[in-house]
Amino acid sequence: MRILHTGDWHLGRTLLGADLLGHQSVFADFLVDTVRERSVDLVVIAGDVYDRAIPPVDAVRLLSRTLERLAETATVVLTPGNHDSAARLGFGAGVMHDRVRILAEPAGIGAPVLLTDDDGPVAVYGIPFLHPDLTRYALAEVPDEPLARSHQAVVGAATGRIRADLATRPGTRSVVVAHAFVGGAAPSDSEQDIRVGGVDQVAASVFDGIDYVALGHLHGPQRVGTGDRIRYAGSPLAFSFGERHQRKSVTLVELDADGTVSVELVPAPVPRRLVDVRTTLAAIEAGEHRSDVDAWVRVAVTDTVHPERMYARVKDHFPHALAITHEPADRQERQTARAVTATSDPVEVAADFVAFATGAAPSEDDRAVLTEAYEAAVLALHDDRGR
Known part of the structure; x- marks a missing residue:
């Protein structure tokens, strides 16, 4: 099966005030042409389709047109990222065309999209961005015993459900489309912080047993660990000057009959350097x-x-x-302040400000208050996006 892996489109985003929608439209044309010319069977979009929970109307129109065109020749599976509103992106998923499947509900993680090629069945699972505070109860095996408050716990529970379903499908190859920060990968300076409890990463081992893991969240195209089984496609455009040297691409994956993969990176157009x-x-x-x-x-x-x-x-x-x-x-x-970027730990930034304003570093109690305030703000933000 031939799979095209992409993600992190961030439709509606600007670059230092410059509108990117025209350049994103160029990428959409390139994507559709690539899918047609390379006879792609499955397109997977690994989250952060939009840049914010309530995207501009033109961004919604661009996504709609692009999905319609892709679905003319391939099956499309997409999951929400931390920038998307899962509820809004997933609206109408139950009645959409069979060729476009939006896997937005944590409760449905163990239910795959099933495809078949000449080599047999392929199960495609979606793991949307899972905020621990919003999903540790929903993914718990025992309702009154929530999972640990960490990304590792909730993503591990999600992949546990996937492996349980796969166990009932002998001979079925597997693809997981997930939006997460997997340890061992390199972040860029334009990704949104997702720390909970001071930790934002999950171990690559949570995806053991999966034939191909199509990741989203990090904007640099890269493999995780050895081999090409776990990969980030990266963003199609540079969203910060820190990404100016990245070679943007989409990932073309050949999934063989025995579940092994081979990968080709197809360079994406660069409308403006x-x-x-x-x-x-x-x-x-x-x-x-x-x-x-x-x-x-x-x-x-x-x-x-x-x-x-x-x-x-x-x-x-x-x-x-x-x-x-x-x-x-x-x-x-001259004396300069430490630069604050998207990858800076917000709690450390706040602690630096406390030290600057008071002349003394914050105590452990102060840091606990700062951490609690930050995580409450992030939870409120994601809770709003989920509505």
Whole structure:
């Protein structure tokens, strides 16, 4: 069976204020063409289809059109990610066309989409993003005995249900589409923090016994562990300058009769490159970086003194500049604050602020309060997305 694995589309996202929907539409066309040209049987989309729980109307229209086109030639299975609202993305899943299956309900994790090719049956299971506080009761074997408050516990319970179902299907190959942070993989700086109890990862061993695990959440395409059995497809576009060197792609998987896999990464189109420029304004105006005029650029002007009309003069040469800052060459000699990125631990950021504001590092009790407040806010956010 030929499978195309993708995910983390984040439809509706912007990049430093720049609208990405047109570029995402280019990717959608590329995806549909690839599925048709490579005779793909199954398309799996591993979550974060939208960038937020209530996406823009144009993003919804783009997803609708793309699913319709994909379903003309392949079966499509998708699961919600932590950016999606599982309830909204899964609306109408029970009455959708057989060629488009949205696996959004934790209660249905053990019920696969069953497909057949010349080599026999394939069971495709979906594990949506599982927030421990929202699913540790629903996935517990005993209703009054909730699972441990961790991603490891809830994802482990989910895969336990999958293995139990597989045990009733001898000779059936298996594919799991999951949205999670699996240990051993490398994050980017544009992914949303999902820590609960200070931990955001699950062990790769929870997927033991599965032939292919199609992961979403991390934006860099990569394998987990040795071999290609567990992979992240990565995002189709760069969503931060930290991702500018990643080679974006979709993952084409050949699932053989014995359950072994072979993988080909098909490069995704790059509608506009991301480039960092760090130089003097005189060098920019002299045309030293003219090859980057069509790129999205992040410009750091290194003149010792802030140039007059710096922003306007840079924009004259880089019409697609997304960020323009003045960073004198001697800046390294000055005291600077630690940068906060999407991968920073929010509790540590808050602790740094407490230390800055009070002149003393927070106590263990203070840290406990900060952790409780942060996790309550995250729970409220995901609870709202689930409605």
